[in-house]
Amino acid sequence: MTLNRDFFVAVFFLVLVVVMYAASYSLPEPMFNQLASWTWPRVILIPLGILSLVLLIQSQTSGLEAATFSDLKGWLRDNTNPFLCFVLFFGFLYLMPLLGMLLGGLLYVFLTLCVLGGWQPRQMVLHIAISAVFVVGMWSIFSLALGVVLPEGTILRVY
Template sequence: MGRLNRDTLIALVLLVFCGVMFSASLEIEVTNYGTMQSSVWPQAVLVVLTAFSLGLLGQSILKPRTGEVPADGSSGGLGKYRNAVIVYALFFLFLMTLDFLGMLLGGIGFVFLALTFLGEPSLKRVPLHLLVAVATVGIMWSIFTFGLGVLLPDGELLQLN
């Protein structure tokens, strides 16, 4: 058997993680309210993650990767992770401004900036990005606030309560 590739190693680590977390989910306290046990949703997520990890493990064993060159001709490196780094930076900024902006304005800002930085770099797209951000975050905020009765952070800038 050859050397383990990165996908195989990650799949094995994820499977061990899923096993440990599933074992820990059996220790979740059973509450006397509600219709389901408290462990149902964590276990459902872990089952899906386990299935995906098994798929990754099977794919990495059956079709091991060779020395692939990216299609754009770049050598990889940090530029390969540009979009992920941008999204993590924007999410960190969203979390840091959550107390001031609140969920509604912060969410709109996050989606707008993500679309603008990751989408087609054109000024004519900015109004569309703003419309999509306001519509999607506004609809989700309304569903959680009015439909489900979840108290989302208001922020200091926009006091809704």
């Protein structure tokens, strides 16, 4: 058995899928012929579990080198972007009561695009456009077309 990075990622996601799938049994039962509340979580978890299993099998059959944790500083330097994206996401969640889904989503997507794509003025204009189109578009679909009440925050009252 080879203990490489893919092995650890696959095991992590397999454990996550099993725990989340088991937790989906505690979701409430639907009323009045509605779609069950566990439907979409399970629809997502089943392919994720299958892909994790495929990754686990591939990690054992491929010739990847074993993971070494001797150079922690180098590993942190190589993985700065994922850590920054997680920090931005948790900041988005923390500021959700203040900013709401619309403003918080705009800020989160813009900052994430800038962290990953660069801070040059031309790129920032493109990041603003992408953020505006996709966040406002998704917010409009969910709140206006589907009638989902999204968090509005204390700064901007939408409803």
